[in-house]
Amino acid sequence: MSIEAINEQLLRAIGVGVALVDLSEMSVGFRNDTFAEWFGERGTATRLAELFPALDLDALQTNLGSDNKHTTEASFKVRRRTMTVAMEFNRAKDSGDQIAVLVCQNITRIKELESMIDSYSVMVERNTRDIKREKEQVEKLLLDMMPRAAYEEYKSFGIVAPRIFEPVSVLALDFAGFDLLLGQHDPAVIVSDLNDIYSALDRIGEQFGCQRIRTHGDSYVSVSGVPDPETDHALAVSNAAVRFLRYLAQRNASHPIQWQPRIGLATGSVIGSVVGVQRYIYDVFGPAVTRAVMLRRASHPMSILADNGMVEDLDETFATETQDPVDSSGAVRLSEACATTATAG
Structure with missing residues (x-):
């Protein structure tokens, strides 16, 4: 098995989609199997604006022109399920062509975990407030029943x-x-x-x-x-x-x-x-x-x-x-x- 095939399998295994972007036309050329699985084979939808409608193309052009790099996130539907990827565009150096390498990392699970953590944090905060309120009510009730010094004891x-x-x-x-x-x-x-x-x-x-x-x-x-x-x-x-x-x-x-x-x-x-x-x-x-x-x-x-x-x-x-x-x-x-x-x- 060639090095290229091994790298392709490794990228596929860890859920990384790779594609080459023609910056002059803002279109996607080469794509690996993972990228093709998410967005379709070559010829189905090659323009970035079609693949990623929410992508800010002006910001992409500006960042690639100044830093040769642009990072963002995008969400889309894959077989009725919402998927989120972290996108990183890196402009190819020493190349006369305006080409950038697009690497897409599947962060759907991470986003789900973040959402779960946020929900849990909200729940904990709400429960903490409820416990504090109940504690204050119990304290008020006990202070109605006994002097403060007796309550503290x-x-x-x-x-x-x-x-x-x-x-x-x-x-x-x-x-x-x-x-x-x-x-x-x-x-x-x-x-x-x-x-x-x-x-x-x-x-x-x-x-x-x-x-x-x-x-x-x-x-x-x-x-x-x-x-x-x-x-x-x-x-x-x-x-x-x-x-x-x-x-x-x-x-x-x-x-x-x-x-x-x-x-x-x-x-x-x-x-x-x-x-x-x-x-x-x-x-x-x-x-x-x-x-x-x-x-x-x-x-x-x-x-x-x-x-x-x-x-x-x-x-x-x-x-x-x-x-x-x-x-x-x-x-x-x-x-x-x-x-x-x-x-x-």
């Missing part, structure tokens, strides 16, 4: 170690006649109102450094001093409680359902931790919480009942008076006033 270690916080102040709120309201109004209306109210209470509490711990039906519990210590924890929950009453009074003036809050305030110690395994939630419990809930039950509608330990930490911004009937625990009713604070009788 849970994210780092998978648990939140129980801690005793002391002293702190607890605010417990519910609504007088809640069961009666449930029987008088559509459940969807009640839930919508509670969502609006609790969202407003959260915003008010945050202004004074209070962290809402939990809601359950008409029960709302907030605390100051957990998990970060707060020197003015009593003042924080007292200010929040007064603003709660003011907000609900204004809301009642323009809404059909009259929400009558009862609020209990207490100072003391609590234990904070994540409770539960599958449906976990950050919760606080202990003497201060128990005391605040008890005072909430004893409080009159649209009023605040606070224990004496809290009153001792407050300034003259608040006035106190004994609730009628007198609370046996010694708690006092708290209100915002300019008058000097009075102790319980």
Whole structure:
């Protein structure tokens, strides 16, 4: 077998088409078997413009005239399948004829792989965005369920170690006649109102450094001093409680359902931790919480009942008076006033 035949077989094996181009007529003369298989035998379509309609002939002439070389790509149909080749024109040197050697490398598979990689990259980018969005949603959900410090501990270690916080102040709120309201109004209306109210209470509490711990039906519990210590924890929950009453009074003036809050305030110690395994939630419990809930039950509608330990930490911004009937625990009713604070009788 001759060297020329061996070279031809090698070129055919690696999918390379070779042809000679007459630059004076922009036509294809000699072509190897691979080139002929793609574009037909001599005489079928010899002009470059016919074989490669998208080929920029002006750019070809310019590059061959200056660099003796021109590279480009072209796609065409071969037996109902799109094929892409990398084309390289090299002008023949030391030749009086205007001849260029055209080498066409089949890069269809490479282009398919590039397309697959691009599609995969888009898919990975989309999945990354989805994962990031889901992660942010999970983080937001967990931050709604627990303080940030507890969340960071849970994210780092998978648990939140129980801690005793002391002293702190607890605010417990519910609504007088809640069961009666449930029987008088559509459940969807009640839930919508509670969502609006609790969202407003959260915003008010945050202004004074209070962290809402939990809601359950008409029960709302907030605390100051957990998990970060707060020197003015009593003042924080007292200010929040007064603003709660003011907000609900204004809301009642323009809404059909009259929400009558009862609020209990207490100072003391609590234990904070994540409770539960599958449906976990950050919760606080202990003497201060128990005391605040008890005072909430004893409080009159649209009023605040606070224990004496809290009153001792407050300034003259608040006035106190004994609730009628007198609370046996010694708690006092708290209100915002300019008058000097009075102790319980």
